[in-house]
Amino acid sequence: MKIAIIGMGYVGLVTAACFAEMGNDVRCVDTDEKRMENLRRGVMPVFEPGLEALVSANRDRLTFAQNLPEALQSCEACFIAVGTPMNGAGGADVSHVLEAAREIGRHMTQPLCIVDKSTVPVGTAKRVRQAVQAELDARSSNLSFMVAANPEFLKEGSAVSDCLKPDRVIIGTGSPEAAALLKELYAPFVMNSEYFLLMDAESAEMTKYAANAMLAARISFMNEIANICERVGADVNKVRVGIGSDRRIGFQFIYPGCGYGGSCFPKDVRALVSFAQDAGYEARLLQAVDEVNARQKHVIAEKVTARFGPDLAGRKFAVWGLSFKPDTDDMREAASLTVIGDLTAAGAHVEAYDPKAMGAARESGLKGNDRVSYAGSKYEAVRGADALVLVTEWKEFRSPDFYEMKEHMKHPVIFDGRNQYDAAQMEKHGFEYYQIGAGRPA
Numbered sequence: 323m324k325i326a327i328i329g330m331g332y333v334g335l336v337t338a339a340c341f342a343e344m345g346n347d348v349r350c351v352d353t354d355e356k357r358m359e360n361l362r363r364g365v366m367p368v369f370e371p372g373l374e375a376l377v378s379a380n381r382d383r384l385t386f387a388q389n390l391p392e393a394l395q396s397c398e399a400c401f402i403a404v405g406t407p408m409n410g411a412g413g414a415d416v417s418h419v420l421e422a423a424r425e426i427g428r429h430m431t432q433p434l435c436i437v438d439k440s441t442v443p444v445g446t447a448k449r450v451r452q453a454v455q456a457e458l459d460a461r462s463s464n465l466s467f468m469v470a471a472n473p474e475f476l477k478e479g480s481a482v483s484d485c486l487k488p489d490r491v492i493i494g495t496g497s498p499e500a501a502a503l504l505k506e507l508y509a510p511f512v513m514n515s516e517y518f519l520l521m522d523a524e525s526a527e528m529t530k531y532a533a534n535a536m537l538a539a540r541i542s543f544m545n546e547i548a549n550i551c552e553r554v555g556a557d558v559n560k561v562r563v564g565i566g567s568d569r570r571i572g573f574q575f576i577y578p579g580c581g582y583g584g585s586c587f588p589k590d591v592r593a594l595v596s597f598a599q600d601a602g603y604e605a606r607l608l609q610a611v612d613e614v615n616a617r618q619k620h621v622i623a624e625k626v627t628a629r630f631g632p633d634l635a636g637r638k639f640a641v642w643g644l645s646f647k648p649d650t651d652d653m654r655e656a657a658s659l660t661v662i663g664d665l666t667a668a669g670a671h672v673e674a675y676d677p678k679a680m681g682a683a684r685e686s687g688l689k690g691n692d693r694v695s696y697a698g699s700k701y702e703a704v705r706g707a708d709a710l711v712l713v714t715e716w717k718e719f720r721s722p723d724f725y726e727m728k729e730h731m732k733h734p735v736i737f738d739g740r741n742q743y744d745a746a747q748m749e750k751h752g753f754e755y756y757q758i759g760a761g762r763p764a
């Protein structure tokens with residue numbers, strides 16, 4: 323099938339490469355010309371495991387087009403995968419989606435199935451339809467088109483495998499033709515048709531928010547339990563295993579930590595609260611999910627100042643991990659930004675190390691913070707440090723050489739924002755070890 327994809331971010335580019343992998347002819351566009359030029363030269367705009375290899379293997383079926391009219395030529399479907407960042411009021415800014423819809427309306431030359439993959443508030447499919455129709459009317463065109471909502475559930479860090487083997491594909495549309503076309507397109511990904519879920523556009527749009535809000539709620543719930551554990555003398559690591567073994571609960575998304583981040587959970591929970599409010603409903607549980615998370619991002623700095631005092635001037639902290647989670651270079655809403663912001667605001671110097679996200683951190687979230695420097699390795703970062711703060715659980719931090727670390731650190735102190743280590747082992751290694759929800763070291 324010939325398809326176009328608008329927006330070459332994590333979702334659009336991964337989707338394009340996966341559709342091409344299944345033999346489709348995929349034309350890609352993005353308003354960011356530098357990004358497009360890089361893609362034509364094989365340079366990926368984001369780090370995502372397996373993406374570069376997949377794009378390179380499918381170069382013959384992937385076109386990084388000069389413009390949308392070129393991309394739309396003889397296409398049957400056009401996907402919108404542009405960003406929907408948070409607007410000033412906490413809601414989702416759908417202006418890029420609607421602009422893409424207008425562009426499609428201005429340039430389509432044959433009947434088209436328009437598919438919204440971006441995460442958008444309920445009712446956006448209708449607005450996309452209106453935006454396209456208005457442009458067609460302005461051209462006095464009577465071209466037909468269909469609209470479908472197709473929310474994306476891939477996770478950064480495992481986006482390629484998630485996209486190639488989705489748990490389910492959700493299609494929201496009132497058009498049987500659109501449903502049939504998308505069923506054909508997705509057939510190689512969901513061999514078992516039970517996992518192809520057809521519903522109305524509104525329910526499809528809502529499903530994406532409900533899924534992210536549920537996962538975010540599990541994390542905030544566990545962080546709340548962790549904070550209580552700490553105060554009453556329980557160990558959240560044991561509690562986690564205790565509740566996770568209940569099959570009704572399970573182990574996913576119940577790891578305590580220093581808060582969730584990323585381009586989805588924070589903005590999607592807030593957007594859901596916001597459009598619920600617009601519809602006259604105060605979503606109190608979801609507001610609390612967000613508030614608990616915002617507070618949780620300060621927990622590490624609170625532990626540091628409880629140990630070293632409120633004035634951290636003259637102290638150096640090593641920070642391991644900057645990206646919002648491992649296996650990505652995405653810094654959007656990363657917990658590291660709050661942790662480092664708190665430490666440096668209290669006068670500390672931070673030497674940070676991340677396997678992939680230091681470039682993105684320098685360019686965006688930590689830009690201008692002259693109390694932050696970047697190390698070439700995790701061991702370089704801890705040299706002369708008063709303590710190590712672990713923020714993102716990259717695999718390379720799982721089993722470091724504690725002897726080497728201890729030798730080079732000023733104080734053998736670790737604040738672990740992801741509970742990666744065993745407290746008894748840490749004691750054996752001679753470290754003062756602070757984690758989330760598990761009391762203080764003796």
Ligand SMILES: NC(=O)c1ccc[n+]([C@@H]2O[C@H](COP(=O)([O-])OP(=O)(O)OC[C@H]3O[C@@H](n4cnc5c(N)ncnc54)[C@H](O)[C@@H]3O)[C@@H](O)[C@H]2O)c1
Nearest residue numbers: 329330331332333352353354404405406418440441474478
């Ligand atoms: N990142 C994720 O893990 C993830 C997962 C599921 C769903 N989503 C949702 O998918 C959507 C895209 O997310 P992302 O992380 O890929 O975004 P992104 O910010 O990485 O990329 C968006 C791209 O769209 C481009 N763009 C913006 N307006 C455009 C326009 N009018 N025409 C052409 N290109 C345009 C931007 O230049 C950018 O390259 C969002 O709604 C997001 O919530 C993201």
